[in-house]
Amino acid sequence: MRRFEVALLLSACALCAVSCNSCPENCESPDGLFRELRNSLSRAAVVYLPGSEEFEAATTRWSELDTPTVNVVVVPATEDDVVDTVRQANNCGVPILTFNGVHGSITTLVAQDGKTATIGGGASSKTVTDALWASGKQTVTGTCECVSYLGPALGGGHGWLQGHHGLIADQFVSVNIVLADGSRQTIDSSSDLWWAIKGAGHNFGIVTSVIAKVYDIEHRDWAIETLIFSGDKVQAVYEVANKYLSNLPVDITNWSYWLNIPDADPDRPVILFYIIQEGVTVVDPAYTSPFRDIGPISSEAKSGSYRDLATWTEVAVDLPPCQKAGLANPRFPIYLREYDVAAQREAYDTFAANVGENSPFSASIFMFEAYPQQGVRAIDSELTAFAFRNENLLTAPLLTYKPAGKELDDQAARIGNQLRDIIYRSSGHKELHAYVNYAYGDEKPENWYGYEQWRRVRLRGLKQKYDPEGLFNFFAPIG
Ligand SMILES: Cc1cc2nc3c(=O)[nH]c(=O)nc-3n(C[C@H](O)[C@H](O)[C@H](O)COP(=O)(O)OP(=O)(O)OC[C@H]3O[C@@H](n4cnc5c(N)ncnc54)[C@H](O)[C@@H]3O)c2cc1C
Incomplete structure (x- = not known):
C-alpha cells in the first residue's frame, strides 16, 4: 500500500450539533471518537486530540482568518484508513475538512509507463516536480512549492506548464477517492463524477491518489x-x-x-x-x-x-x-x-x-x-x-x-x-x-x-447523489 498523509479535521460544531440519542456511544465526545479511530485504523496512522503539540501543529493554518474549530485530527497511513475515518465520521454525522498542503506530506510518486504517474493524495507541488524531474519528466502543478498537488487541482489548477497541457485537473487519468458513504472508488472518464472532480472536486470526497499524465521535459x-x-x-x-x-x-x-x-x-x-x-x-x-x-x-x-x-x-x-x-x-x-x-x-x-x-x-x-x-x-x-x-x-x-x-x-x-x-x-x-x-x-x-444554469443543475444533482448529507461542505460549497 502506498503511504500518504492527508489530515482530516472533524469539526467540533457538528459534534455538538448532532443529536447523540441515536448515535453510537463513540460519538458522544471527541475522546470516544478518538478511541474508536485509534482502535480501527492501521498501526501507522495517527489520531490527535486537542492539547498535544502534534494537534497544534496539524491545525495551524497558513491563514488565521476564520479558522475551523477542530476536535480530532486523523493522519491516515493507508487508503483504507481514509475509508474507515469517513465511515466513522458518517456514523456520527460529523463533517470532514480535508487538509493537505498546509501540513506537509509524505507520499509515493511512481512514474509508471513514461506517460502517467501515480501521485499520492498528500503530495506537495514540489514533491511532484522534483520526483518527476529526476526521471526526465514533468507535469502541470501549481507554482508554489508548499501548496499541495491536489488542493489546486480540485479547483482546476493554474501552473507554469498550462499553456502546453491545460490545467492541473486536465492531466487526471483516474482518481482514487473516498466518497461520503465511505466507499473507495476509482473514477475516470466513464463516471458522471469525473466532470465535477475537475473544478469542484473539494465537494465530493477525499482523493487518496491520482494517475496523472506526465510529459518528457521539453525545455530545461x-x-x-x-x-x-x-x-x-x-x-x-x-x-x-x-x-x-x-x-x-x-x-x-x-x-x-x-x-x-x-x-x-x-x-x-x-x-x-x-x-x-x-x-x-x-x-x-x-x-x-x-x-x-x-x-x-x-x-x-x-x-x-x-x-x-x-x-x-x-x-x-x-x-x-x-x-x-x-x-x-x-x-x-x-x-x-x-x-x-x-x-x-x-x-x-x-x-x-x-x-x-x-x-x-x-x-x-x-x-x-x-x-x-x-x-x-x-x-x-x-x-x-x-x-x-x-x-x-x-x-x-x-x-x-x-x-x-x-x-x-x-x-x-x-x-x-x-x-x-x-x-x-x-x-x-x-x-x-x-x-x-x-x-x-x-x-x-x-x-x-459558472453562471450557466446547466452547470448549477448538474453540480447540485451530483452533490445530491454523492454527498446528500453535505459531509464535504467546508470548501466553497456548491449551494
Ligand atoms: C503561496 C500560495 C501560492 C499558490 N499558488 C497557486 C498556483 O500556482 N496555482 C493554483 O492553482 N493555486 C495556487 N494557490 C492557491 C491554492 O490552489 C489553494 O490555496 C489551495 O486550496 C491550497 O491547497 P492545499 O492542499 O495546499 O491547502 P489545504 O488547506 O490543505 O487544502 C485546501 C482544500 O483543498 C481540498 N483538498 C486538499 N487535498 C485534498 C485531497 N487529497 N482530497 C480532497 N480534498 C482535498 C480540501 O477541501 C481542503 O480544505 C496558491 C496559494 C498560496 C497560499
Missing part, C-alpha cells in the same frame, strides 16, 4: 526578467502589458505584484513585474524592451531551470508565502480578459492608500497573473466543472495582517471587496468570475463554478 532552460516600477508608472506598465503580453505565446508567463518594498520606494507600493520565458537563457527583448523603455527603478535578468521558478517568483518552500506566521491572508479574486488601464490606476491608488507603513495591512499584495492559455482553451469548457477557460488574467488583492478581532477582519473584507469591485466595474463583465482556490468565501457558487 528558463529565464526571467524582473523589473520594479514606481507606482506613477502604473498606467504605462499595464498599457504596454495589454499591447505586448496579452494572448501570451505558449512560452511566456507574466506576473506582477503591487507591494511595499521600502528599499525601492520608501513611500508607496511598487510594481514588481516578472516576464518569464521557457527554452531560453535570456528573455526575448521583444517582450522586455517595451517595459525597460518605461523606465523601471531596476531590472534584473536571471537564467536557470524550471525548478528555479519558485525561488525567482518568491513562492519556494523557504520563502515567506510558504510560512505559517499567524497572519490572516484573505484574497478577493477576479478573472479578466485584459487590463483596464484607468481601473489599474484607481485600484493602485486605493491599494496604496490602505497599505501604508503604519497600516495593519502594510504587508498586503495585489497579484496579477497572466499564464499562457493554449492548453487550457484546447479543452472544451463543457467537459469540466472548471468554467472559466476563456479568461486571460487571474488577479486578486491579498490582504495580509495580524488578526486582531472582527473589526479588523471586516475592514480587510471591505478593502478587498472595494479593490475587486474597482476592477470588476471596469471589466465590462456582467458576471464576476472568481478562481475558487483564491476565493474569499463571500462569493456565490456561480462566481466559483
Whole structure:
C-alpha cells in the first residue's frame, strides 16, 4: 500500500450539533471518537486530540482568518484508513475538512509507463516536480512549492506548464477517492463524477491518489526578467502589458505584484513585474524592451531551470508565502480578459492608500497573473466543472495582517471587496468570475463554478447523489 498523509479535521460544531440519542456511544465526545479511530485504523496512522503539540501543529493554518474549530485530527497511513475515518465520521454525522498542503506530506510518486504517474493524495507541488524531474519528466502543478498537488487541482489548477497541457485537473487519468458513504472508488472518464472532480472536486470526497499524465521535459532552460516600477508608472506598465503580453505565446508567463518594498520606494507600493520565458537563457527583448523603455527603478535578468521558478517568483518552500506566521491572508479574486488601464490606476491608488507603513495591512499584495492559455482553451469548457477557460488574467488583492478581532477582519473584507469591485466595474463583465482556490468565501457558487444554469443543475444533482448529507461542505460549497 502506498503511504500518504492527508489530515482530516472533524469539526467540533457538528459534534455538538448532532443529536447523540441515536448515535453510537463513540460519538458522544471527541475522546470516544478518538478511541474508536485509534482502535480501527492501521498501526501507522495517527489520531490527535486537542492539547498535544502534534494537534497544534496539524491545525495551524497558513491563514488565521476564520479558522475551523477542530476536535480530532486523523493522519491516515493507508487508503483504507481514509475509508474507515469517513465511515466513522458518517456514523456520527460529523463533517470532514480535508487538509493537505498546509501540513506537509509524505507520499509515493511512481512514474509508471513514461506517460502517467501515480501521485499520492498528500503530495506537495514540489514533491511532484522534483520526483518527476529526476526521471526526465514533468507535469502541470501549481507554482508554489508548499501548496499541495491536489488542493489546486480540485479547483482546476493554474501552473507554469498550462499553456502546453491545460490545467492541473486536465492531466487526471483516474482518481482514487473516498466518497461520503465511505466507499473507495476509482473514477475516470466513464463516471458522471469525473466532470465535477475537475473544478469542484473539494465537494465530493477525499482523493487518496491520482494517475496523472506526465510529459518528457521539453525545455530545461528558463529565464526571467524582473523589473520594479514606481507606482506613477502604473498606467504605462499595464498599457504596454495589454499591447505586448496579452494572448501570451505558449512560452511566456507574466506576473506582477503591487507591494511595499521600502528599499525601492520608501513611500508607496511598487510594481514588481516578472516576464518569464521557457527554452531560453535570456528573455526575448521583444517582450522586455517595451517595459525597460518605461523606465523601471531596476531590472534584473536571471537564467536557470524550471525548478528555479519558485525561488525567482518568491513562492519556494523557504520563502515567506510558504510560512505559517499567524497572519490572516484573505484574497478577493477576479478573472479578466485584459487590463483596464484607468481601473489599474484607481485600484493602485486605493491599494496604496490602505497599505501604508503604519497600516495593519502594510504587508498586503495585489497579484496579477497572466499564464499562457493554449492548453487550457484546447479543452472544451463543457467537459469540466472548471468554467472559466476563456479568461486571460487571474488577479486578486491579498490582504495580509495580524488578526486582531472582527473589526479588523471586516475592514480587510471591505478593502478587498472595494479593490475587486474597482476592477470588476471596469471589466465590462456582467458576471464576476472568481478562481475558487483564491476565493474569499463571500462569493456565490456561480462566481466559483459558472453562471450557466446547466452547470448549477448538474453540480447540485451530483452533490445530491454523492454527498446528500453535505459531509464535504467546508470548501466553497456548491449551494
Ligand atoms: C503561496 C500560495 C501560492 C499558490 N499558488 C497557486 C498556483 O500556482 N496555482 C493554483 O492553482 N493555486 C495556487 N494557490 C492557491 C491554492 O490552489 C489553494 O490555496 C489551495 O486550496 C491550497 O491547497 P492545499 O492542499 O495546499 O491547502 P489545504 O488547506 O490543505 O487544502 C485546501 C482544500 O483543498 C481540498 N483538498 C486538499 N487535498 C485534498 C485531497 N487529497 N482530497 C480532497 N480534498 C482535498 C480540501 O477541501 C481542503 O480544505 C496558491 C496559494 C498560496 C497560499
